[in-house]
Amino acid sequence: MRTVPPEQWEQHHNDGMTFSPLGDDERALLAEHAPAPERGRALEVGCGAGELAAHLAEIGYQVDAVDLADAALLRARVGHPGAEVRWLRLDIEHHDPAPLGDAPYDLVVFRLSVAFVHDRTRVLHALSRRLGAGGTLMVITPVAAHTPAERRHIALDEEEITALSCGWQSVQRLAAGEMAVLVLRGPCADTVAVERELPPPGPAAIGAVAVVTDRSGRVLLGYSRDGMWELPGGKTAGGESFEAAAVRELAEETGLHAAEADATVLMMLTDDSHGVPRLTAVVRVARWSGTLANPEADKFVRWEWHELDGLSRLGPLFTPAAQALDAVWPGVIPRPPAARAYPHEAEQPAVPGESAEAARRREVMAQAVIDAGWALSAEVRSALRSVPRHRFAPEAGLADAYHHDLALITRRDELSRATSSVSAVWLQADMLENARLRPGAAVLEVGSGGYNAALIAHVVGPTGRVVTVDLDPFVVERTRRFTAETGIRNIVAVRGDGALGAPAAAVPRGGFDAIIVTYNAWDIAPAWREQLAEGGHLVVPLEVHGYTRAITLKRRGEELVARGWTYCGFIRDAGALGRTTPEAMLADGELRLRFEDGPGGDTAGLDGALRGARHEVLTGVTVARGESFETLQLYLATVLHQQGFCRLAKDRKVDTGIADIPPGADAAALLGKASLAYLTYTPTAPGTAPDGTVEFAVHSYGQAGSALAERLAGAVRVWDDQARAHGYPELTIHPAGTPDTALPDGHRIDKPGSCLAFHWHPPAPAPGPAASTPGNFSPRITT
Numbered sequence: 001m002r003t004v005p006p007e008q009w010e011q012h013h014n015d016g017m018t019f020s021p022l023g024d025d026e027r028a029l030l031a032e033h034a035p036a037p038e039r040g041r042a043l044e045v046g047c048g049a050g051e052l053a054a055h056l057a058e059i060g061y062q063v064d065a066v067d068l069a070d071a072a073l074l075r076a077r078v079g080h081p082g083a084e085v086r087w088l089r090l091d092i093e094h095h096d097p098a099p100l101g102d103a104p105y106d107l108v109v110f111r112l113s114v115a116f117v118h119d120r121t122r123v124l125h126a127l128s129r130r131l132g133a134g135g136t137l138m139v140i141t142p143v144a145a146h147t148p149a150e151r152r153h154i155a156l157d158e159e160e161i162t163a164l165s166c167g168w169q170s171v172q173r174l175a176a177g178e179m180a181v182l183v184l185r186g187p188c189a190d191t192v193a194v195e196r197e198l199p200p201p202g203p204a205a206i207g208a209v210a211v212v213t214d215r216s217g218r219v220l221l222g223y224s225r226d227g228m229w230e231l232p233g234g235k236t237a238g239g240e241s242f243e244a245a246a247v248r249e250l251a252e253e254t255g256l257h258a259a260e261a262d263a264t265v266l267m268m269l270t271d272d273s274h275g276v277p278r279l280t281a282v283v284r285v286a287r288w289s290g291t292l293a294n295p296e297a298d299k300f301v302r303w304e305w306h307e308l309d310g311l312s313r314l315g316p317l318f319t320p321a322a323q324a325l326d327a328v329w330p331g332v333i334p335r336p337p338a339a340r341a342y343p344h345e346a347e348q349p350a351v352p353g354e355s356a357e358a359a360r361r362r363e364v365m366a367q368a369v370i371d372a373g374w375a376l377s378a379e380v381r382s383a384l385r386s387v388p389r390h391r392f393a394p395e396a397g398l399a400d401a402y403h404h405d406l407a408l409i410t411r412r413d414e415l416s417r418a419t420s421s422v423s424a425v426w427l428q429a430d431m432l433e434n435a436r437l438r439p440g441a442a443v444l445e446v447g448s449g450g451y452n453a454a455l456i457a458h459v460v461g462p463t464g465r466v467v468t469v470d471l472d473p474f475v476v477e478r479t480r481r482f483t484a485e486t487g488i489r490n491i492v493a494v495r496g497d498g499a500l501g502a503p504a505a506a507v508p509r510g511g512f513d514a515i516i517v518t519y520n521a522w523d524i525a526p527a528w529r530e531q532l533a534e535g536g537h538l539v540v541p542l543e544v545h546g547y548t549r550a551i552t553l554k555r556r557g558e559e560l561v562a563r564g565w566t567y568c569g570f571i572r573d574a575g576a577l578g579r580t581t582p583e584a585m586l587a588d589g590e591l592r593l594r595f596e597d598g599p600g601g602d603t604a605g606l607d608g609a610l611r612g613a614r615h616e617v618l619t620g621v622t623v624a625r626g627e628s629f630e631t632l633q634l635y636l637a638t639v640l641h642q643q644g645f646c647r648l649a650k651d652r653k654v655d656t657g658i659a660d661i662p663p664g665a666d667a668a669a670l671l672g673k674a675s676l677a678y679l680t681y682t683p684t685a686p687g688t689a690p691d692g693t694v695e696f697a698v699h700s701y702g703q704a705g706s707a708l709a710e711r712l713a714g715a716v717r718v719w720d721d722q723a724r725a726h727g728y729p730e731l732t733i734h735p736a737g738t739p740d741t742a743l744p745d746g747h748r749i750d751k752p753g754s755c756l757a758f759h760w761h762p763p764a765p766a767p768g769p770a771a772s773t774p775g776n777f778s779p780r781i782t783t
Contacts, residue, residue: 004116006068006091013049013071019112022051025176026111026140033172033183034136036060040106043127045092046113050076054083061107064100066090092127093117096356102399104132111140115154118292119304120164122218125313128168128186129397139164139182146178156180159301163223167191167315188313193322193337194228199274208281209233209324210246210263212256212288217353217391218305219325220254220292221314225299228316231324232256233280242281250285254303255293262287264346267327269320271339280339282324286349308332308394328485329394330478331410350487358390361402365389365425368404375429379437383458384429392451392482393422410449411475418571420475422451423518427550427568431539432459434552434564435514440464442508444531446498447518447570450479453491456516457483466491467502467512471575497575499753501527512536520548520572522579524733524754529560537563541570544749544756545637546581546596546647553733562731567630577753586610590654593671594647597637597749601646605674609702610658617698617709621720622684625692631728635719636668636679636712638729638747638758643711644671648678660699670712675702677709679716723760730759 036042042061044053049072053065063084067073068091076087088099108127110117117123128137142155156164161180165171170185209231212220221229232253236245243263251257262285269280294300306314311325311332319337326336366375366384375381390401393408400406404425411420432455437443439461445453448470457466468491470476479493494503498517501507511533517540524540532538538553538560552564572578582600584593587610595601623629637645649666650659660680661667669678677700684693696716700709723729732744734755740748746759 009067009069010071013069013075016075019048019051022055022111023176026179026181027055029174029176029181030056030138031059033174034107034109034138037106041103041132042107042109043100043105043130044109044111045127046110046116047076047087048072048112050080050083050085050087052109052111053085053087054080056107056109057084064088064105066092066100068092068095093119093123096360098357098360100130104135105130106132106135108135108137109140110138112142112154114139114141114164115156118302119218119306121166121223121304121314122306122310124164124184125167125188125310126307128184128188131186135185137184137186139180139184140176141180141182143178143180159225162227163301166223166229167313186313188310189315190334191312191314191317191322193319193333194316195273195319196226199276200278203276205235205273205276205278207233207235207279207320208242208245208249208265208283209320210250210258210283210285211266211324211328212250212258212285213351213353214305215353216305216355217358218307219311220256220303221306221321222253222294222300222303224318225301226318228318229314229321230300230318231321233320243283246281246283246285250288251290253296253300255295256288256290258285258288262349264348265344266346266348267344268342269323269327269339270342271319271323271337273319278320280320280324282327284328284348284351286351309390309397312395328481330474330481332394348481348484351485352487354388354390355398358388358398358402361398362389365402365404369426369429372404372426374426374433376433379439379459380429380432380455383432383455384425387451387454387458388486389422389425389451391486392449392454394482410478411472419574420449420470420472421571422449423570427566428452428455430566431516431550432456434550434566435516435537435539437514441513443467444469444502444512444515445518446501446515446528448475448479448493449518450482452516452518453479453493454483454486454488457488457490460490462490464490465508467506468493469496469498469502471495471497499523499525499527499573499575499577501525501531507531510534514539517541518570519574520570521577522573523577523751524553524560524756525577526735526753529555529558529733529735541568543572543596544634545641545645546594547633547637549634549728551731558735560733562728562733565728567628587656587658590651590656591659592649592651593669593676594649594666596647597641597751598646601644601671602673603671606671606676606702609674609676609705612701615700615706615709617700617706617713618682619696619698619713619716619720621696621716622689622693623681623696624690629724631723632716632719633668634728635723635760636715638749639715639718639760640670640712641747641749644708645669646671648676668712670708672702672704672708675704675708676700677705677712679712722762726761729761732757 042056042063044065047053047065047067057063064086066088073087144155144157147155167188168184169189172183174181232250234249243260247258263283267282312334322333322336323339326333369375396408407424408422409418437459440463441460442465445468448468453468476493476495483491513536515538520541522543532555541548541550548569550566550568553560582595584603647666648669650661652664667678681694682697698709698713738755743757749756
């Protein structure tokens with residue numbers, strides 16, 4: 001393939017060079033395989049003089065047409081003055097695609113242009129992620145076998161066409177005259193690790209692979225004549241170091257040159273190929289020079305730079321390459337083949353590189369968080385604008401990585417439940433602000449992942465220190481790799497149960513200045529208080545009856561005093577202080593009661609009660625559309641804690657109408673003897689309140705249901721009358737077993753590691769006699 005510089009394309013169009021006209025067979029194939037849906041959107045890449053773009057607009061598409069030459073766009077506008085086409089100057093391979101926006105396309109077309117794109121697979125796969133559901137990517141290209149030798153550069157041979165089809169779930173090969181037409185549909189298929197047909201010769205295979213990235217952070221891979229993607233690499237020569245072998249193979253296979261000093265062995269991987277033991281050194285190359293070429297054309301079809309988030313949808317990938325990529329960026333390859341890994345002790349050099357799109361999206365993300373008021377300090381604002389979030393979630397696309405309100409799931413268990421994530425950035429910024437970080441501070445992060453630790457490290461600066469602890473060795477290794485890649489040196493990632501705090505040797509004299517917990521904690525670990533400096537701040541997403549708030553706590557001797565609350569939700573604690581919530585299934589599984597802060601209650605007879613009459617009590621308390629009532633949940637959970645408080649949840653898929661709760665949601669509830677009451681809402685009468693206003697109501701069942709309903713409705717009314725306007729309560733957290741005489745007035749919840757004392761403003765009235773038969777609940781529920 002011959003790369004044509006932009007100035008040559010300008011001259012080409014200024015000279016009025018002609019193109020092969022759009023044929024009737026091409027029009028027919030478009031009509032058959034990509035008919036325009038209502039308000040369908042199409043993108044033509046390399047539109048030239050605009051004939052195809054104008055045709056797409058004529059058949060009903062809203063069309064974006066891009067070309068890298070101004071002269072081409074001028075010809076298109078002049079030649080098709082009435083076409084409803086948005087003509088855009090854009091080099092789809094090298095430029096930030098910001099002009100395209102983020103709206104999905106139904107059709108993307110390359111006509112006579114794909115041969116001039118170097119990183120074709122990367123570009124096509126990137127555009128595939130811009131397709132809406134059922135979208136189509138179509139490539140129309142001359143075929144080398146039907147093209148004169150002097151024009152070979154405009155065509156693709158059969159191996160190149162096969163490579164172009166790589167990684168797609170649906171591929172149709174059609175013909176328009178002597179041109180090939182590929183109809184590609186996705187999303188792209190999962191990457192599959194493969195071996196060569198012939199086993200490596202000899203008693204063992206010993207080699208090295210070079211992991212090289214460009215200035216945009218893309219990794220170099222070659223499509224081999226064996227029909228798979230590979231890293232540069234090969235066997236070591238006699239007496240040759242792994243570093244030397246990697247840079248030699250890089251030069252021989254790609255034409256790029258690196259100094260041995262810029263190559264570092266990160267890890268040794270061992271497995272076997274066809275029963276032959278294999279040892280592979282993973283060598284990270286930090287710097288290189290030269291121009292990418294294909295010196296060994298007998299072995300490789302071409303070399304391309306690939307986005308990390310596209311590696312999971314690449315198609316066939318040579319097994320050692322899959323293992324090496326996963327070693328450098330854990331998680332980017334789905335289900336990599338097993339290999340024993342032996343990390344090397346050498347310090348990994350920082351490797352820079354990001355695209356203009358990443359920098360643009362990071363600034364937009366940061367500004368959104370700042371404008372919303374979550375980042376007030378100059379230090380946190382600088383961290384948001386500086387730390388490359390996408391490098392800590394390389395499997396995510398840039399649009400997701402830099403969405404200010406999106407948590408990125410980075411680890412799932414065997415049941416596909418999320419076990420690790422990069423939290424929404426507005427929440428991370430809020431927690432950093434509430435931790436009152438300052439340059440030079442020592443901070444413990446409980447629950448790792450990399451990005452949040454990197455934000456903290458940026459705020460505390462080079463004289464500060466961050467210790468991040470996680471239970472999952474995969475997450476710890478991932479954090480170490482990503483922080484090393486980005487050059488952050490003041491983060492120490494260690495494996496351990498966060499409930500135990502940091503290892504003793506890592507705790508600074510006097511304790512940490514701040515501790516930030518990044519998972520839902522059911523209890524306050526004593527180690528957190530013990531390892532926190534006097535006057536330091538603990539920010540923890542704490543569950544109270546399952547309602548989570550990120551609470552900022554300041555240490556005052558043996559007490560932790562609440563200084564701030566943020567409504568939030570995280571992945572639950574999987575460590576020693578985690579909790580499996582007792583549940584009771586009701587109504588053939590349609591409903592379940594959850595006892596988040598207490599033992600399971602007695603539900604005998606409740607199934608029968610639920611099939612009886614339903615009693616309703618209106619509270620008279622309303623809430624308008626968009627109005628927050630987040631303190632109501634916590635108020636009920638604390639005030640009614642000793643009165644049978646629980647939560648009633650409804651199955652997402654089953655709805656017989658037995659309970660008026662949205663499917664998948666849950667409601668505050670009170671449990672009595674064969675009786676139940678739960679909180680719901682009902683629309684207000686038309687004309688009595690603004691549209692969207694609802695009134696809280698209580699539904700109840702069973703002989704004691706009406707009394708339970710009155711109790712729950714009464715608590716809602718007291719919240720509205722006395723607590724609603726005052727926000728969150730005072731909260732102090734004390735060591736477990738603290739006697740009542742040592743606690744402030746209010747309501748207590750006891751947990752294994754701590755005692756929580758809540759004091760509402762004004763003080764909430766004490767509940768009256770329990771409506772249920774005495775004996776179902778102890779006066780103080782100790783969990």
